[in-house]
Amino acid sequence: xxxxMIAALAALLQAASLHAQGLKDVIGKDMLIGVALNKxxxxxxxxxxxxxxxxxxxxxxxxxCMKSExxxxxxxxxxxxxxxxxxxxARDNNQTLTGHCLVWxxxxxxxxxxxxxxxxxxxxxxVGRMRRHIKKVVGxxxxxxxxxxxxxxxxxxxxxxxxxPFYSIxxxxxxxxxxRAAHEADPGAELxxxxxxxxxxxxxxxxxxxxxxxxxxxxxxxxxxxxxxNGLDYPDLSAYEASIDxxxxxxxxxxxxxxxxxxxxxxxxxxGARIEQDFEYHKRLNPxxxxxxxSIYRKFEQRYLxxxxxxxxxxxxxxxxxxxxxxxxxxxxxxxxxxxRTNYPLFFDRNYAEKPVVSKIIELWxxxx
Numbered sequence: 295x296x297x298x299m300i301a302a303l304a305a306l307l308q309a310a311s312l313h314a315q316g317l318k319d320v321i322g323k324d325m326l327i328g329v330a331l332n333k334x335x336x337x338x339x340x341x342x343x344x345x346x347x348x349x350x351x352x353x354x355x356x357x358x359c360m361k362s363e364x365x366x367x368x369x370x371x372x373x374x375x376x377x378x379x380x381x382x383x384a385r386d387n388n389q390t391l392t393g394h395c396l397v398w399x400x401x402x403x404x405x406x407x408x409x410x411x412x413x414x415x416x417x418x419x420x421v422g423r424m425r426r427h428i429k430k431v432v433g434x435x436x437x438x439x440x441x442x443x444x445x446x447x448x449x450x451x452x453x454x455x456x457x458x459p460f461y462s463i464x465x466x467x468x469x470x471x472x473x474r475a476a477h478e479a480d481p482g483a484e485l486x487x488x489x490x491x492x493x494x495x496x497x498x499x500x501x502x503x504x505x506x507x508x509x510x511x512x513x514x515x516x517x518x519x520x521x522x523x524n525g526l527d528y529p530d531l532s533a534y535e536a537s538i539d540x541x542x543x544x545x546x547x548x549x550x551x552x553x554x555x556x557x558x559x560x561x562x563x564x565x566g567a568r569i570e571q572d573f574e575y576h577k578r579l580n581p582x583x584x585x586x587x588x589s590i591y592r593k594f595e596q597r598y599l600x601x602x603x604x605x606x607x608x609x610x611x612x613x614x615x616x617x618x619x620x621x622x623x624x625x626x627x628x629x630x631x632x633x634x635r636t637n638y639p640l641f642f643d644r645n646y647a648e649k650p651v652v653s654k655i656i657e658l659w660x661x662x663x
Contacts, residue, residue: 315656316349316350316351316656317350317351317652317655317656318349318350318351318352319656320656320659320660321615321655321659322352324609324612325609325612325613325614325615326352326353326390326613326614326615326616327350327351327352327353327614327615327616328351328352328353328354328355328389328390328392328614328615328616328617329346329347329350329351329353329354329355329616329617329619329620330354330355330356330357330394330552330616330617330618330619331343331347331354331355331356331357331380331383331620332357332358332619332624333358333359333376333379333380335347335620335624336354336356336359336376336379336380336383337376337379337383338379338383342645342646343620343621343646344387345646346620346642346646346648347387347389347620348387350641350652351389352388352389352390353389353390353391353392353440353614353616354380354383354384354387354389354390354391354392355391355392355393355394355551355616356377356380356393356394357618357619357626358401359376359377359379359380360377360380360393360394360395360431361394361395361398361401361402362396362397362398362401362402362403362406362427363401363402363403364376364377364401365377365427365431366403366427366430366431367403368403368405369403369405369423372430372431372434374434377435381435381438381439384438385438390440391438391439391440392439392440392441392442392443392614392616393431393432393435393439393441393442393443393483394442394443394446394488394551395442395443395444395445395446395488396427396428396431396432396442396443396444396445396472396476397424397428397444397445397446397460397468397469397472398445398446398447399447399456399458399459399460400447400570406420406423406459407420407459407463414459414463415463416463417463417464417465420459420460420463420464421464421468421471424460424464424468424471424472424475425471425475428444428472428475428476428479429475429478429479431479432475432476432479432480432483433479433480435480436479436480436482436483437480437482439480439483440483440484441483441484441485441486441516441517442476442483442484442485442486443486443487443488443519443551444472444473444476444485444486444487445468445469445472445473445487445488446488446489447488447489447490448460448461448469448487448489448504449489449497449500449501449504450497451491451494451496451497451565451566452496452497453496453497453499453500454500469487469504469508470508470511470513473485473508473513473514473515474513477513477514484516484517485514485515485516486515486516486517486518486519486549486551487501487504487505487515487517487518487519488518488519488521488551488552489501489518489519489520489521490521490522490523490552490566490567491529491566491567492518492520492521492537492541493520493529493530493533493534493536493537494529494533495533498536498537498540498541499540501518501541502540502541502543502544505518505541505544505545505546506544509544509545515546516546516547517546517547517548517549517613517614518541518544518546518547518548518549519549519550519551519552520534520537520538520541520548520549520550520551521551521552521553521567521618522550522551522552522553522554522601523552523553523554523556523566523567523618523627524553524554524555524556524597524601525555525556525557525560526555526556526557526590526593526594526597531600531601531604534604535604535607535608538604538608538611538612539608539611542608542611547611547612547613548608548611548612548613549612549613549614549615549616550605550612550614550615550616551614551616552567552616552618553601553615553616553617553618554617554618554619554625554627554639554640555594555597555598555639555640556627556637556639557582557586557590557593557594557637557638557639558579558580558581558582558627558635558637559578559579559581560631561573561574561576561579561631561632564631571630571631572631572632572633573631573632574632575632575633575634575635576632579632579635580632580634580635580636582636582638583636584636586638590638591638594638594651595649595650595651595654598651598655599651599654599655599658602655602658602659603658606658606659617640617641618640619639619640620640620641620642620646621640621642621643621644621645621646622637622638622639622640622642622643622644623643623644623645625637625639625640627639
């Protein structure tokens with residue numbers, strides 16, 4: 295009887311010890327494990343979020359406050375308040391900070407591509423504006439940010455360059471110009487290319503060509519960020535894993551930068567994470583407004599475990615995993631690509647309660663799977 299009691303007590307202590315561990319305590323031994331914060335969370339105004347970050351993550355990134363429309367809404371007028379709060383949050387909570395993002399065709403202020411008469415600016419004007427923005431922003435945060443998503447989403451799924459204003463006005467060398475400007479502003483900062491749907495072979499190959507071309511010209515690029523806005527049945531995991539190998543073979547680290555898991559049905563015509571997608575609301579597209587059924591949660595959990603099994607196998611090729619948000623309540627997937635839905639894509643529910651998948655990922659990473 296005494297031995298049984300001792301064994302039971304040992305089991306309870308082990309369970310308590312496991313629960314006390316955070317993701318950073320196990321995954322953090324191999325790479326950064328991070329989360330994107332909104333401005334209320336990074337200001338310290340959400341105590342539940344702060345507690346989760348302290349326990350589980352060793353890295354943070356801004357969801358929106360470092361994007362160009364927020365930092366420079368008017369030409370030459372920079373507003374760093376919200377981003378500076380994130381810097382302070384990261385410092386106070388011992389977090390590594392990633393900057394997101396310097397050059398992106400979306401969430402960019404309208405003035406960026408137009409002159410005072412409303413006409414499209416010339417190449418020289420846009421190059422100047424882009425360089426000034428990068429140098430001002432990267433210079434402001436010099437020494438406070440580990441690395442930057444320098445260019446975001448410049449390649450289409452078919453491997454061609456996205457016909458964004460940056461590409462249309464400057465040409466494909468806007469990417470090289472941006473990376474060089476960022477390096478000049480902070481030679482100590484790591485520099486990344488970030489994109490979605492990188493399991494797509496044509497897009498994967500195009501990004502590999504881009505990385506090799508930049509490196510051949512002596513341009514610093516440290517990692518490729520695979521956004522990983524995944525679903526219960528996409529992407530194909532063998533293709534996804536092949537992309538990790540392909541990018542690593544180009545001589546850079548691989549990062550999973552915007553991880554979440556869409557559990558809702560996709561509208562007809564939905565494709566990837568193109569931010570401009572906006573579909574009409576229908577009840578059939580919002581099947582779980584009150585709670586996620588156990589059967590769907592089991593699929594959610596299994597999918598995350600499959601993904602983290604891949605990350606564990608490739609941990610020598612990777613340097614960071616970042617969840618795109620803390621709680622289901624705050625996830626962008628509640629409104630993308632259909633406004634007003636109730637989604638369940640993250641590790642913590644709408645009340646900031648930890649889902650069982652967290653402890654299972656910890657066990658998996660420690661080899662107890």
